Amino acid sequence: MGKPAYREIERWSPNNHGRGGAKVTNFFLHTQEGDGTAESLAGYLQNPASQVSYHYTVDNSGVVCDVVDTDMCSWSVLDANPISINLCFAGSRASWTRQQWIDRMGRGIEIAAWLAVQDCKKYGFSTNVIAPPYKRGPGISDHRYVTKVLGMGSHTDVGDGFPWDVFAGHVNAITNPNSTPTPGGFLMALNDAEQRELLDHVREIRKQLGPWPQLGKNKKGQDLTLVDSVAKNIAKADI
Ligand SMILES: [Zn+2]
Structure with a gap:
């Protein structure tokens, strides 16, 4: 404009x-x-x-x-x-x-x-x-x-x-x-502080998704992500 x-x-x-x-x-x-x-x-x-x-x-x-x-x-x-x-x-x-x-x-x-x-x-x-x-x-x-x-x-x-x-x-x-x-x-428009806050939150969410050792391991011995772990548990529960 x-x-x-x-x-x-x-x-x-x-x-x-x-x-x-x-x-x-x-x-x-x-x-x-x-x-x-x-x-x-x-x-x-x-x-x-x-x-x-x-x-x-x-x-x-x-x-x-x-x-x-x-x-x-x-x-x-x-x-x-x-x-x-x-x-x-x-x-x-x-x-x-x-x-x-x-x-x-x-x-x-x-x-x-x-x-x-x-x-x-x-x-x-x-x-x-x-x-x-x-x-x-x-x-x-x-x-x-x-x-x-x-x-x-x-x-x-x-x-x-x-x-x-x-x-x-x-x-x-x-x-x-x-x-x-x-x-x-x-x-x-987001200001600088809001952009930083948004980026911090995105990183935190990304981190929460894993992989994490406490979620278990796949056949290759790698830590599972949250999605892998949930999928595995649904399969186990035979829903
Ligand atoms: Zn005034």
Whole structure:
């Protein structure tokens, strides 16, 4: 999948400051909790009195506003500002259901995935999508990650209804353009820790299958596998 169509507009806000040499490791998604568009929300963020900003505002009409240069901190996530790039879905609410997200922000979600992947590459951090219940690490997550994992503040956006699988499917399609989609959509991308866990479990299961000395031996004197042993015992039991 290539770059989605969108219109990018510069709406620079004074609400920013330098990163102080911090390395960017995360891209965070936010809701507006209001009924704005990318442009109207950017207008609010341009007001110094608002004391808040994001790097990007995105809406479902395909408009992206550049509000803060990604080399600078936006004012979005307290002490996590120096290590993060922040994007707000204009007009969105954390109380939205999965269907509301898909119906009202489906296009915006794809654009957000594209912007996130570009910045992950630009700043050299992982495109792992860190969905709830969250695992700490570099990658793409949301404001609640900052609350739950980093222990900063109390915001819960983007909320329980956010379709992380849809978002991760876009990220996967952008990062692996030659991968084949499964009939039901893209598989959820596993992060490094989950891949390790999966491999460990597969190895453990493989080991359990044998061969094991305690399962008995075949005619050649070799230890039996679990399947051989069960088969032998069924034969013996004459089921
Ligand atoms: Zn937020």
